[in-house]
Amino acid sequence: MNKNVFFREATLRICGRLDLQRAMENTLAYIQKIIPADALHIGLFDPATSMGRTIVRICPDHWPKVAANVPIPEAAVPRVTEEWRSDFSFGILNDAREEEPCIQELIGLFWPEDVSVLRTSLIMESRMIGMLLLAAAGCNRYDESHAELMGMLNEPFSIALTNALQYEEIVRLKEMLEEDNRYLHKELRHISGDRIIGSDFGLREVMQMVRQVAPLESPVLLLGETGTGKELLANALHAASPRHSGPFVKVNCGGLPEGLIDSELFGHEKGAFTGAVALKKGRFERADGGTLFLDEVAELPLGAQVRLLRVLQSREIERVGGTETIPVNVRIISATHRNLEQMVKEGGFREDLWFRLNVFPIMIPPLRQRNQDIPALLEYLVARKCKEMKITRKVHIPEGTMEFLRQHSWPGNIRELQNLVERGLIQSQARASGTAVLVLDMPRIPSLRPVMKNPDSSDEPILSFDDAAGRHIRRALEKTHGKIMGEDGAAALLGLHPSTLRGKMRKLGISKKEKS
Numbered sequence: 001m002n003k004n005v006f007f008r009e010a011t012l013r014i015c016g017r018l019d020l021q022r023a024m025e026n027t028l029a030y031i032q033k034i035i036p037a038d039a040l041h042i043g044l045f046d047p048a049t050s051m052g053r054t055i056v057r058i059c060p061d062h063w064p065k066v067a068a069n070v071p072i073p074e075a076a077v078p079r080v081t082e083e084w085r086s087d088f089s090f091g092i093l094n095d096a097r098e099e100e101p102c103i104q105e106l107i108g109l110f111w112p113e114d115v116s117v118l119r120t121s122l123i124m125e126s127r128m129i130g131m132l133l134l135a136a137a138g139c140n141r142y143d144e145s146h147a148e149l150m151g152m153l154n155e156p157f158s159i160a161l162t163n164a165l166q167y168e169e170i171v172r173l174k175e176m177l178e179e180d181n182r183y184l185h186k187e188l189r190h191i192s193g194d195r196i197i198g199s200d201f202g203l204r205e206v207m208q209m210v211r212q213v214a215p216l217e218s219p220v221l222l223l224g225e226t227g228t229g230k231e232l233l234a235n236a237l238h239a240a241s242p243r244h245s246g247p248f249v250k251v252n253c254g255g256l257p258e259g260l261i262d263s264e265l266f267g268h269e270k271g272a273f274t275g276a277v278a279l280k281k282g283r284f285e286r287a288d289g290g291t292l293f294l295d296e297v298a299e300l301p302l303g304a305q306v307r308l309l310r311v312l313q314s315r316e317i318e319r320v321g322g323t324e325t326i327p328v329n330v331r332i333i334s335a336t337h338r339n340l341e342q343m344v345k346e347g348g349f350r351e352d353l354w355f356r357l358n359v360f361p362i363m364i365p366p367l368r369q370r371n372q373d374i375p376a377l378l379e380y381l382v383a384r385k386c387k388e389m390k391i392t393r394k395v396h397i398p399e400g401t402m403e404f405l406r407q408h409s410w411p412g413n414i415r416e417l418q419n420l421v422e423r424g425l426i427q428s429q430a431r432a433s434g435t436a437v438l439v440l441d442m443p444r445i446p447s448l449r450p451v452m453k454n455p456d457s458s459d460e461p462i463l464s465f466d467d468a469a470g471r472h473i474r475r476a477l478e479k480t481h482g483k484i485m486g487e488d489g490a491a492a493l494l495g496l497h498p499s500t501l502r503g504k505m506r507k508l509g510i511s512k513k514e515k516s
């Protein structure tokens with residue numbers, strides 16, 4: 001056997017893949033043609049906790065299974081610690097029966113009876129970074145020539161292990177950063193005061209429902225078109241619930257590739273699949289003690305719906321590649337812009353899951369059905385955007401703008417209005433450099449065209465008679481600035497006698513303060 005060829009071929013395999021497990025599988029397959037080796041194990045030892053940590057283990061199925069973290073038997077700790085600290089380059093064990101009982105016990109945790117083990121220290125920049133063990137069934141399988149060959153590979157093995165550990169650390173730090181980022185984002189929103197505009201007007205009934213259900217544990221399903229504020233309300237529900245000091249974790253079910261859904265929701269164990277270099281907690285585990293917001297829940301594929309249902313029923317998760325069941329205590333809020341009932345009928349959404357999620361549905365009306373909120377929303381969004389864009393000038397909204405905005409059908413709802421405000425501010429700034437007042441002239445924005453509303457559109461929810469009448473009266477009151485009597489009052493506009501209107505307002509719980 002040519003040692004140079006051995007070194008080159010083995011090194012190619014050791015460093016040939018980013019995924020250390022796969023690289024070691026290839027390496028073992030090559031090495032075992034030259035050196036006796038049924039198994040390869042790379043591990044670390046932490047003297048502070050007396051724990052061994054498995055980084056890679058490849059061995060026949062009937063050999064002992066070794067957990068990711070293994071407590072070293074107490075009596076064996078001094079010897080393992082000494083060997084770990086003493087830079088020894090290799091060690092051969094050809095017959096476990098010759099060892100002291102505590103070492104026999106330790107060997108029994110990792111290897112079958114009648115085994116030979118060749119240990120090599122992996123050293124990088126004079127620092128012990130890990131231990132590489134080759135094992136072969138039977139006694140007396142190793143001699144110094146094998147140790148010499150493995151000694152040649154010390155550097156490539158050390159480099160591969162260092163890279164893998166650094167990669168794992170990066171993944172861990174990235175996850176921590178993402179977590180911190182989410183937390184800070186939430187805090188920032190808190191500081192900037194994410195308000196819900198329209199709680200006393202167009203969202204009054206919605207907010208009543210939010211207040212009713214927030215203190216409970218019941219699942220809530222938020223329904224409404226895109227941009228109507230489902231996420232904002234999910235946040236509000238969490239903030240008003242007894243879980244408010246726990247985490248609020250969002251999952252965008254529509255944005256997850258099918259192959260990653262389970263690992264994202266339930267987490268994965270290290271080595272569960274290629275690329276799973278470290279243990280990862282899923283969103284369920286992260287939301288423990290708090291609220292899990294399943295946004296765009298209708299986009300979940302059917303297979304994932306089954307697994308989600310199982311978890312909601314058992315309140316336990318199993319990480320991908322794991323065997324342990326982990327109890328989780330989360331409150332579920334889900335949201336969709338789709339007609340879930342229809343999807344259930346058509347077989348696109350599981351009925352049993354729908355029943356689970358649909359305990360307390362809240363329908364958020366689209367902006368075109370609550371255009372009385374537009375002035376307040378506009379004022380709020382302009383102030384918010386100005387703060388973000390560091391605009392200190394006073395912003396003037398010309399007459400006619402409001403009426404124009406009321407006529408628009410807002411398919412993108414509040415988000416569309418928000419984007420429009422931003423675009424309007426950018427364009428107004430460009431037009432009016434140096435002036436004290438910024439004129440927000442939104443109708444000039446080419447993309448904004450009034451769209452005819454279609455009151456019969458099939459996606460409009462059918463309101464009860466009282467709700468529809470209440471909404472109509474509020475609109476009239478808003479138009480007349482709360483005035484009821486007189487030619488320009490709401491009663492005249494509605495073709496009613498003022499006392500009849502007052503009676504209806506009393507019955508429907510509409511107060512005079514609802515004028516704009």
Ligand SMILES: Nc1ncnc2c1ncn2[C@@H]1O[C@H](COP(=O)(O)OP(=O)(O)OP(=O)(O)O)[C@@H](O)[C@H]1O
Pocket residue numbers: 194195196197198203224225226227228229230231232233295337380414415418
């Ligand atoms: N009532 C409201 N008052 C103030 N801001 C609102 C209101 N409703 C929505 N917004 C703002 O509009 C934007 C869109 O809201 P959000 O993301 O909650 O909508 P969504 O229904 O979850 O949208 P999607 O279905 O597209 O995910 C956010 O910036 C939110 O703060």
